[in-house]
Amino acid sequence: MVHFSQAVTAILLATGVIAHPGGNTNKDVLRRQAHLDHPNRRTVASCKRDLVESGWVREQHIRREARLHELRVAAGFAKPHELVRRDPAEAEANFGQAAACTLDPEQTEGPYWVSGELIRQDLLTGEKGAITHLDVNIIDTSGCKPVTNAYVELWGCNSTGVYTGVKARGNGDGSASAIVTNALRGIQPTGANGTATFITVIPGHYVGRANHLHTIVHHGAKLLPNNTISGGTISHVGQFYVDQTMLGQVEATTPYNTNKQVQTKNAQDQLFNMAKQGGDDATLKISLIGKTIADGLYATIDVGVNPSAKRTPQPVNFWTEKGGIPVPNSPWTGYPDGCRYCGFGKNKRNAEAEAEAEPVVEDAE
Template structure:
C-alpha cells in the first residue's frame, strides 16, 4: 500500500477541485466515488495479499515468470532486437507517488534469474463501474493488436485477472481496454476537448480499443502504444471486465450486449512518472499541446494509490524506450459483481452512434440507440 506524505496528500486534496478533464467528465465526483468504494470495501476485495501463498503453492507465480520471460524473448525476436540485451528498467514501487521508480535491477542481463525480474507482482483492484471514466465504447472487436495506424512507443501488456473471493485465476473473462493516443485523443467519440470536435469521422474510429478473453490462467495480452496524456488526468489505461456468464461471442468477432453491457468491475492502470517523462520526450508525444498532469497531481490516482498499487511493472525491450516496453500487472476483481454500464457511444455495424444519455460523451454527431442506424443484435459487421 502506498503511503502519501502529508504535504503531498494536501496537494492532492486541493487539486481534487479540478472539475473536468473532458466535458461531461467530473474528475472530482469520480475521485469521490472511487474513494468511497475503496474505503468501504473489506480487505479481501481490496487486496490480493490473502492470495499470495495460495497462488505460489499452486505454481502460478512460476508460470507467470516463464510466460513473461518467453513473451519478451518472442517480442524481441519479432522486432529484430537483441535477445541478450539488458533489461534497462523494472519498476520497484516506492512509498510516494512523486518518487522516481528507477529499479534497483537496472542493468541486469540474461544471466539474472527471471524469477527476480518477472516474479514481482503489482496488484490492482478495479474500481467501481461508476468510475468508468470518459469515452467507453461498446461493440469493439475481439483482438490483441489494437494499434491500427497510431504511432508511438510500442507497448505490450500482460494482464492477469484473479478472483479476490477464491484466489483463483479467472478464465474466459472478456476484458476491454481503451486509452488515448500519443497526443491525447480517444477514438470512437466526437466531443469538445477530444481532438478536433468538428471531425464526425472520429465516431467511426476504433484505434487503441479492443477486447480479449482471458486464457486458462486468467491472462489477457494486448499490443498497443504507450498512452499519451490529456489535460486534468495522469497518463492511464482504462480496463473493464465483463460480467461472468453474461458474455458470449458473435460471429462478427464482437461480444453480446451492445446496449445492455454489464461489468464485473472497471478501473485504470498507471505508469511510473519517470517512464512517462521518458516517453513524453519522444515524437509524437512531444507534439502534444495539452497540459501534462503528473501522477502526484492526479486526484483519482491518489485515491487508488492510498489503498492499492495500480502501477504496471515494466521493462524496456531494447536499448532505448523507442524499442518498446513490456508491462505486466495482476488485477483482482470481485467476480460476483454485476453492474450496468453507460457507454459514451456504441460501435454498430453501420459505424459509431453517440449515446445521448451518457454523461461521458459530449459533442455532436450520431443518434441514439433506437435509431435506424443502430443494430442491437450485432455490434458491427464482420467486414468492418
C-alpha cells in the same frame, strides 16, 4: 488506512478536481472510497500465499520472462539461446510488493467509453507511438485463482491525447475525425492462466488527467458472429498508469512531443493518488524490448476482481462499421458541457448523489 482515505476524499471533493476537460472527479472519488471501505474487499496481495503455493506466481514469472525474450528475439535484440532466467523464488518472495503487482482501484469508465468493440489483440489501426505489448492478468480475489474465459476490454487515447470513436469538445481539437475509427480500442479473452494480451501504445496526455489506460472486465458474455460480445456482467472498471520517469522518456519522443495540451503529472492526478490507496498499485510494470522506447515495450499488470461483483458503467457511444454512434440517454451525452456526469452546478450535485447511492455489490468470501 480508511480514516486517512476518508480525509483525502473530503479534500478532493472540496477542491472539485478535474476528471477530463470540463468535468470533475467527485463521483469517481466517492465510488472509489466506497470500494475501499467495503468490508469484503480483497486485493491480489491478500492471495499471495495461495497463488504462490498453487504455482501460479512461478508460472507467470517464467512465462513473462519467456515472452519478453521472444519479443527481443523477434526484434533482433537477442538470440533464441540467450534467455537468462531469474530465480523464480525471488519473484515469489517479492510478489504483491513490487509496483504493478496489485490492482483493484474501481475507477470511472470516463466520458469516452464506446461499447461494442471488436475482439482483437492488435489495437493499433495505424496509430503511432510507444508500441506496447501488454499482458493483463486477471485474478479472482475471492477464490485466489486466475480468472479464465473472461473478456478484458482496453482503451486509451492516442499519443496526442485524442480518443477514437467519439466527438466531444474536450477530445483533442473537438473535431469529428476520430469518430470513424476504433484505433486503440478492443477486447481480449483470458486464457487458462488468466491472461489477456494486447498490442497498443502508451497513451498520451490531455488537459486535467495523467496518462492512463481504461479497462473493463466482463464475465459470462456471449461471443457474437460479428466478433463482438454481448450480455454477461462487469466486475471491474479501472485505469492503468505509467511510471512518471518512463512517461518523461515517452513524452520526449515523436509524436508525443507534438502534443500542445497541458500535461498533468501522476502526482497531480487525484484519481492516480486514490488508486494507490488500500494496498493497490495501478502502475504498469514496463520493460524495454530493445535499447530505446522506439524499439517497443513489454508491460504487465495483475488485476484483482471479484467475479460476483456487478458494476454498471455507462458508454457514451456504440461502435458500428460506420463509426461511433450515440447511446440513447447516456449520462455522458454532451460531455463536457451539459451531461449528467459533467460535475458542475446541478450536474455536480446529481453526480455526487448518484455516486453515494450507487450500490457496490461484493459477495462475501
